[in-house]
Amino acid sequence: MKKASQDISLPRRSFLKKAGVGLAAGAGIAAGMGIAAPKVHAQPTLRWRLVSSFPKSLDTLIGPSEAFAKIVGAMSGGKFTITVHPAGEIVPAFGVLDAAQNGTVECAHTAPYYFFGKDDTFALGTAIPFGLNSRQMQSWLFAGNGLTLFREFYKSYNIINFPMGNTGAQMGGWYRKEIKSLADMKGLKMRTAGIAGKVQERLGAVTVSTPGGEVYTALEKGTIDAAEFVGPYDDLKLGLYKVAPHYYYPGWWEGSAQTDLYVNIKAYEALPAEYKAMIEAAATRSQVLMHAQYDARNPIALKQLVAAGAKLHRFPKDVMNAAFKESNALYAEISAKNPRWKKIYDDYIKFRAEQNMWFRFAEAGFDDFMQAQKL
Secondary structure (H helix, E strand, C coil), X not given: CHHHHHHHHHHHHHHHHHHHHHHXXXXXXXXXXXXXXXXXXXXXXXXXXXXXXXXXXCHHHHHHHHHHHHHHHHHCCCCEEEEEECCCCCCCHHHHHHHHHHCCCCEEEECHHHHCCCCCHHHHCCCXXXXXXXXXXXXXXXXXXXXXXXXXXXHHHCEEEEEEXXXXXXXXXXXXXXXXXXXXXXXXXXXXXXXXXXXXXXXXXXXXXXXXHHHHHHHHHCCCCEECCCCHHHHHHHCHHHCCCEEEECCCCCCCCEEEEEEEHHHHHCCCHHHHHHHHHHHHHHHHHHHXXXXXXXXXXXXXXXHXXXXXXXXXXXXXXXXXXXXXXXXXXXXXXCHHHHHHHHHHHHHHHHHHHHHHHCHHHHHHHHHCCCC
């Protein structure tokens, strides 16, 4: 075996020797002609920190961050390392925007609507009641004007965003008592927030801000009457069906929920072109992965929830109609006072109208038939 390896190495050394001579000759010719010889740059070794708004226990939500870091590391041959830090490890869940904006860390993974308190416009980056579904959202971002509009908006926050995950359509939450009509929403104490919370209040509900770790106890004690989170896979882990068995659909406030990678602009612009390309490619791959994981895991989890006693209900039609009416009234009010919201929202709803016209004929027609079949 030793002799064979020596025999193979001889032509290899010969080739390298000739290649070296050729490169040297090429450099000499280029210099003689006054042309600068091409330079080979070694990529820098970098270490970034990514803070997440999601806990380690919710693997499908923090998963895109972990996948993103792994892909960047592999593409760079280990030279570009990104460490992932769950909510609370470096900064609180809702402190990740400030951390990326101020350069405390280089990047963050979050749901933009967490920051609607700074500007209602953030909500459009994740979900608004009766907004786009996940495929439509992805289309608006990548093939419409969505990403361009949001990158312009985020400049004032010193960040550049990359789409990096979507939950798909969410469920409507857990209720201690059945909702039979719009009248049952009056005085209902519900754990929710954001634009959805504003619409719920217009329906007569009382929105309550309860930390995720306290939701089960609050429902059990009757401190709150209802709570919403994501969908079957995540909800199963929370065990809310044990204290609030009525599980409603659809989550009309989240036809999909988009999450983003926020990168500090100064840190991003300092990167070589190859590393910038890696960030974009890895974020896009993670976008697809998160969506796929939710679609794959939710059906199994839903069956487990029903077997454990969860009672599935569709929201009454009068609740849906009233929520749709109040949502549009709210959007008109925000548009009248917030030009940054209006600029993005006007483009968003135009895209939504075109998408729903198309989905009505092709996607919905096919889905309606298939979902009525015994498979």
